[in-house]
Amino acid sequence: MTVRAFSAPGKALLVGGYLVLDPQYESYVVALSSRMHSIVEFTKSDQLKVKVISSQFNNDTWEYTLSENKLGNLIPSEVNGLKNPFVEKTILNVLNFFNKEKNIAKYDITIRIFSDPGFHSEEETTTIDNGSKKFNFHKKSITKVPKTGLGSSACLVTVLTSALVSVFLKDSFNVKDEKNLLLIHNLAQVAHCQAQGKVGSGFDVGAATFGSILYQRFSAELINSLPSNDDEKGNYIEALVKLVQNTDWKFTHDRIHLPKGLRLIMGDVNTGSETTKLVAKVKSWYNENMPESLKTYQEINQGNCDFITSLSELNKISEKDGIISEGYKSILKEIDNGEIKNEILVKIIKAVLQIRSNFRRISKKGSVDIEPAVQTELLDNVIKQKGVLTAMIPGAGGYDAISIIATEDCKIKESNDPVFKDVTFLDLKQEDFGLLEENASDYKNLVSNI
Ligand SMILES: Nc1ncnc2c1ncn2[C@@H]1O[C@H](COP(=O)(O)OP(=O)(O)O)[C@@H](O)[C@H]1O
Numbered sequence: 001m002t003v004r005a006f007s008a009p010g011k012a013l014l015v016g017g018y019l020v021l022d023p024q025y026e027s028y029v030v031a032l033s034s035r036m037h038s039i040v041e042f043t044k045s046d047q048l049k050v051k052v053i054s055s056q057f058n059n060d061t062w063e064y065t066l067s068e069n070k071l072g073n074l075i076p077s078e079v080n081g082l083k084n085p086f087v088e089k090t091i092l093n094v095l096n097f098f099n100k101e102k103n104i105a106k107y108d109i110t111i112r113i114f115s116d117p118g119f120h121s122e123e124e125t126t127t128i129d130n131g132s133k134k135f136n137f138h139k140k141s142i143t144k145v146p147k148t149g150l151g152s153s154a155c156l157v158t159v160l161t162s163a164l165v166s167v168f169l170k171d172s173f174n175v176k177d178e179k180n181l182l183l184i185h186n187l188a189q190v191a192h193c194q195a196q197g198k199v200g201s202g203f204d205v206g207a208a209t210f211g212s213i214l215y216q217r218f219s220a221e222l223i224n225s226l227p228s229n230d231d232e233k234g235n236y237i238e239a240l241v242k243l244v245q246n247t248d249w250k251f252t253h254d255r256i257h258l259p260k261g262l263r264l265i266m267g268d269v270n271t272g273s274e275t276t277k278l279v280a281k282v283k284s285w286y287n288e289n290m291p292e293s294l295k296t297y298q299e300i301n302q303g304n305c306d307f308i309t310s311l312s313e314l315n316k317i318s319e320k321d322g323i324i325s326e327g328y329k330s331i332l333k334e335i336d337n338g339e340i341k342n343e344i345l346v347k348i349i350k351a352v353l354q355i356r357s358n359f360r361r362i363s364k365k366g367s368v369d370i371e372p373a374v375q376t377e378l379l380d381n382v383i384k385q386k387g388v389l390t391a392m393i394p395g396a397g398g399y400d401a402i403s404i405i406a407t408e409d410c411k412i413k414e415s416n417d418p419v420f421k422d423v424t425f426l427d428l429k430q431e432d433f434g435l436l437e438e439n440a441s442d443y444k445n446l447v448s449n450i
């Protein structure tokens with residue numbers, strides 16, 4: 001039996017929060033070394049079945065059989081009535097895509113999901129290390145375990161999509177092939193958007209698929225205009241195939257990475273905020289406060305663009321001749337010494353302060369906690385530390401997490417300063433790569449028959 005395994009990274013949206021919901025604005029998305037994994041095996045069968053097992057979460061299992069409606073569209077149903085909208089919508093979209101000729105091959109498919117420690121709280125966990133991979137096992141089901149905000153659902157949908165696509169494309173499926181990656185991305189965006197209730201910009205699925213990227217979203221209309229899958233009138237399969245295979249989504253996903261010698265540190269703040277509620281509040285503040293709100297967005301966007309171009313300039317200096325030059329080393333030293341004079345570094349610092357002060361204005365005027373006072377205090381203490389270039393609240397902000405750009409020598413993670421007492425520094429780093437094919441034997445002892 002062929003067993004294949006895939007993994008996709010979590011994300012942090014360093015700049016572009018809220019604005020990225022509009023296709024005109026660019027965002028800077030860093031993929032993280034915390035990854036979600038899928039291991040897939042299948043056998044021929046007389047009935048199409050998909051079983052998804054998440055053994056780290058109290059052995060959570062969802063088992064779907066598929067029936068055809070009058071139009072020949074496949075409708076998944078979970079045999080025990082359990083709900084996992086992300087799993088269900090992924091199965092629905094990938095299987096209907098491969099049922100375009102109405103003669104999908106019938107397999108009994110089993111997919112095991114594993115997620116790296118960074119995604120969830122490590123409280124009350126047992127760790128299993130098989131020598132190649134290390135995973136935490138929780139006593140509770142997935143919906144009961146606190147998340148850290150790295151985008152678990154986007155990673156889940158991306159690795160599940162890859163696992164299912166690999167069953168039908170077999171050897172021709174290669175994650176290094178850009179065309180295959182685009183297919184995964186498009187299918188995963190459709191499934192994630194449907195499961196999530198159409199609220200996100202898709203930057204998380206973008207990072208899970210393509211890694212660290214400059215991201216500008218596709219038009220929301222692309223997915224919103226799909227007919228409903230159980231609608232007997234609209235042809236879902238035809239519309240889906242056209243959308244994921246024959247439509248230019250006109251989105252940006254240019255690969256990026258932090259300049260050499262700089263690293264990303266993520267601090268989990270442990271309380272959590274609900275992104276959908278924050279987004280709804282910001283949208284109503286925006287619409288009720290035109291044209292001032294547009295001016296605020298333009299100021300934030302100026303900060304975002306300055307941040308992006310300055311990092312790119314720093315990248316150019318750092319990579320000259322493929323070696324780290326003495327000049328670049330002395331620029332990094334300024335950060336370690338806490339005496340920053342280099343104009344590119346100054347521009348990065350100013351850009352982030354400009355973004356933060358505008359978000360604080362929105363927080364106040366729109367009564368929405370994007371950068372609440374406790375986070376302001378924390379970030380202000382963080383940026384005073386030697387080795388820290390800048391720090392921000394990633395994504396939607398709130399009480400979730402902080403992101404720090406620091407030098408390799410920065411000691412903030414080891415600090416005993418009481419101002420960091422509520423912060424758990426996550427054991428992860430920035431990652432260039434998105435979706436990867438893994439070696440299935442690396443999951444031995446975690447998956448019974450490997
Ligand atoms: N390891 C996993 N196994 C199964 N389902 C998962 C896993 N991780 C995440 N999910 C699904 O994603 C949901 C969490 O999604 P969401 O609330 O959007 O959080 P996030 O911001 O981390 O994406 C879970 O309730 C579950 O349905």
Ligand SMILES: C[C@@](O)(CCOP(=O)(O)OP(=O)(O)O)CC(=O)O
Pocket residue numbers: 012013016017018019020021149150151199200201202203204275279394395396397
């Ligand atoms: C507001 C946003 O622009 C950014 C939200 O970023 P987070 O990283 O906070 O996202 P979640 O993982 O969904 O909670 C909405 C979006 O772009 O989807």
